Amino acid sequence: MIECPSCRHQEFVGTIYCSECGTRLVHAGPGPTMAIPRDRVNAEALVTKPAPPEGPELESGALIGLRILNTGDILPLIGRDNFTLGRAIEGQAVIPDIDLGAFNAYDFGVSRMHAEVLLEEDSVYVVDLESANGTLVNGKPLEPQRSVPVRHGDVIQLGRLRMQLVSRYRG
Amino acid sequence: MPGDRDYYALLGVPRNANTDQLRRAYREAALQLHPDRNVRAGDTELFLDIGRAYEVLTDPDRRAAYDQELDASETEAASKSSLRCLVQHSRSALLQLDEPQVHYVLLDILPGESVAPTRPPINVCIVIDRSTSMRGQRLDQVRSATLAILKDLQAADSACIVAFSDRAEVVVSPEQAKDVTVARSRLSLLQAGGGTEIGQGLELGMSELTKTFSREGVNHLILLTDGRTYGDEETCLRIAEAAAEKGITLNGVGIGADWSDRLLDDLASRSGGNVLFLDTPKAVTDLLQRIFDSLGKVFASRVRLEGAFSDEVDLRSTFRLYPDPMPMGDAMPMTLGHLPRDGRIRLLLEVVVHPVSTVGDLILGHFTLSADILGLGAEPQTHPVRLSLPVTKEPEASPPAQEIVAALSQIALYRMQEKARHEAELGQSSQAARRLENLATHLLAADERELARAALSEAERLNHSRRLSTEGEKILKYGTRALLLLPAKTGAP
Numbered sequence: 054m055i056e057c058p059s060c061r062h063q064e065f066v067g068t069i070y071c072s073e074c075g076t077r078l079v080h081a082g083p084g085p086t087m088a089i090p091r092d093r094v095n096a097e098a099l100v101t102k103p104a105p106p107e108g109p110e111l112e113s114g115a116l117i118g119l120r121i122l123n124t125g126d127i128l129p130l131i132g133r134d135n136f137t138l139g140r141a142i143e144g145q146a147v148i149p150d151i152d153l154g155a156f157n158a159y160d161f162g163v164s165r166m167h168a169e170v171l172l173e174e175d176s177v178y179v180v181d182l183e184s185a186n187g188t189l190v191n192g193k194p195l196e197p198q199r200s201v202p203v204r205h206g207d208v209i210q211l212g213r214l215r216m217q218l219v220s221r222y223r224g
Numbered sequence: 225m226p227g228d229r230d231y232y233a234l235l236g237v238p239r240n241a242n243t244d245q246l247r248r249a250y251r252e253a254a255l256q257l258h259p260d261r262n263v264r265a266g267d268t269e270l271f272l273d274i275g276r277a278y279e280v281l282t283d284p285d286r287r288a289a290y291d292q293e294l295d296a297s298e299t300e301a302a303s304k305s306s307l308r309c310l311v312q313h314s315r316s317a318l319l320q321l322d323e324p325q326v327h328y329v330l331l332d333i334l335p336g337e338s339v340a341p342t343r344p345p346i347n348v349c350i351v352i353d354r355s356t357s358m359r360g361q362r363l364d365q366v367r368s369a370t371l372a373i374l375k376d377l378q379a380a381d382s383a384c385i386v387a388f389s390d391r392a393e394v395v396v397s398p399e400q401a402k403d404v405t406v407a408r409s410r411l412s413l414l415q416a417g418g419g420t421e422i423g424q425g426l427e428l429g430m431s432e433l434t435k436t437f438s439r440e441g442v443n444h445l446i447l448l449t450d451g452r453t454y455g456d457e458e459t460c461l462r463i464a465e466a467a468a469e470k471g472i473t474l475n476g477v478g479i480g481a482d483w484s485d486r487l488l489d490d491l492a493s494r495s496g497g498n499v500l501f502l503d504t505p506k507a508v509t510d511l512l513q514r515i516f517d518s519l520g521k522v523f524a525s526r527v528r529l530e531g532a533f534s535d536e537v538d539l540r541s542t543f544r545l546y547p548d549p550m551p552m553g554d555a556m557p558m559t560l561g562h563l564p565r566d567g568r569i570r571l572l573l574e575v576v577v578h579p580v581s582t583v584g585d586l587i588l589g590h591f592t593l594s595a596d597i598l599g600l601g602a603e604p605q606t607h608p609v610r611l612s613l614p615v616t617k618e619p620e621a622s623p624p625a626q627e628i629v630a631a632l633s634q635i636a637l638y639r640m641q642e643k644a645r646h647e648a649e650l651g652q653s654s655q656a657a658r659r660l661e662n663l664a665t666h667l668l669a670a671d672e673r674e675l676a677r678a679a680l681s682e683a684e685r686l687n688h689s690r691r692l693s694t695e696g697e698k699i700l701k702y703g704t705r706a707l708l709l710l711p712a713k714t715g716a717p
Contacts, residue, residue, distance in 0.1 A: 070636040
């Protein structure tokens with residue numbers, strides 16, 4: 054049997070889509086990241102920025118986290134001072150610190166090593182790691198490999214996957 | 225083929241069946257068909273054929289000779305067949321594994337190389353629900369849509385209009401249909417009133433179609449209804465099966481929110497037809513015209529797949545993707561309907577393969593496709609389909625066939641909708657609502673905003689009133705089914 058990574062439902066070997074939640078189980082291998090037309094990425098980035106969440110959302114006690122906008126899940130950023138974001142694939146040599154696979158990262162055009170979040174003394178920074186579909190902060194595309202400061206409530210978009218920085222310090 | 229039918233298919237056993245299986249299959253068939261019990265014409269002949277099949281297959285020498293003969297005749301049939309069949313597997317090899325595995329097969333049935341572009345004669349019967357709920361716009365639209373079809377008839381065509389409520393009557397006979405003025409005045413007499421007894425309408429429609437049955441042409445029944453029938457579902461299904469046997473295909477058109485989609489699906493899938501959903505009667509003219517036009521493009525009708533899977537293999541589900549998306553069930557023989565001249569019939573089979581211990585070739589099953597090629601005389605044409613795959617130890621590195629993945633991604637959405645409906649019926653409304661929300665996310669990702677909105681509003685309804693709306697059920701069911709018709713947008717999800 055194989056297990057669906059997103060809902061843990063058991064399926065027979067060879068099943069291509071999870072019968073429980075519709076998640077694709079057999080990936081097209083370590084192939085290229087799915088290309089999303091540029092205009093679509095930009096168009097979605099233009100949608101108004103949601104209101105920054107209030108403090109109590111961070112129940113986990115983390116000081117800083119990323120909130121996935123379409124699901125509302127919060128990924129805490131604790132225990133280290135830099136986090137790579139992307140999607141893990143079996144057999145891949147380097148895997149990202151935060152695997153976005155459970156959030157349909159492939160569909161949203163997230164690269165395997167898409168971006169990095171750096172927690173530094175003065176601020177939080179985001180760096181695009183030369184991803185296929187780019188990284189946007191509040192709708193503005195980032196230049197690859199250049200770190201950009203982000204603040205509480207900023208929307209970071211990897212391909213078409215949108216997330217919001219939540220920070221207790223409003224920094 | 226020696227004799228005229230495949231003995232294995234006749235008994236419904238796989239080609240590698242052992243004596244025990246043969247004996248069981250023979251006993252079962254004999255019990256049903258024995259002259260002391262049978263009622264239908266032709267059963268005695270079938271009984272004798274089955275006896276002969278059993279006799280040959282249980283004698284090792286005769287069976288070996290028969291196998292050789294069968295192989296040769298199949299090769300010959302394939303070489304001069306007017307049908308083509310292409311097979312794609314989800315994986316190029318099965319795994320040697322001590323647990324069950326799932327495998328997908330995409331089957332394309334196409335017309336042979338040389339296809340005469342002639343329009344076959346059309347023999348159609350439109351069966352109209354004239355129950356009280358059809359009053360007003362619905363019946364008006366249906367009336368004018370029907371008249372439009374009658375105006376399009378060609379000399380060799382035949383059409384008949386039947387209406388039913390608690391009883392059924394012929395509104396426009398085939399003779400009257402040839403004269404548009406007469407047909408118009410006959411149709412204007414059509415008044416709404418009474419209940420909905422679909423069985424009555426089908427029965428009369430079928431008997432009219434049988435009178436004008438055309439071996440050279442397409443025989444088709446279109447059922448238009450907006451209500452549900454009570455108590456005669458069994459009759460309806462029996463009629464659909466008889467229709468399939470004769471080569472008459474049944475199309476269901478449901479108008480509004482209150483018809484029984486499950487019954488219509490069942491009727492259509494048994495006869496190889498399909499079901500269309502109209503939320504407003506306005507579209508009925510276009511729809512009927514489209515159905516009628518497609519009938520003029522039929523190359524072969526009564527397309528059937530018969531045969532059996534090997535013991536190690538179970539058919540889990542079959543989905544017809546083209547020409548009309550439709551779940552087909554898991555029973556052999558399968559009636560697939562009409563094969564269009566410039567298109568294909570495409571099936572996606574999902575099978576479970578039981579643990580395989582040996583490396584080598586595994587035969588999934590032997591099948592025979594048969595079809596009446598229109599204009600080619602009375603003999604149905606056949607084409608053998610042999611499904612087999614190597615079994616290996618190493619898992620395959622290459623991704624599954626793209627077309628299969630694309631189709632499965634759409635079917636996954638259809639199945640989610642089905643599951644949610646099932647859960648809602650069992651009273652698990654919060655689980656059903658969650659499932660619909662998940663479906664909405666997938667639909668949004670596929671850019672199907674309308675459908676996503678429908679899924680979300682049904683999810684909300686479930687949270688409030690614990691049930692789905694009858695309209696929402698149908699929008700989601702036929703909406704997700706129709707997604708299969710779209711060309712795959714991307715390689716993913």
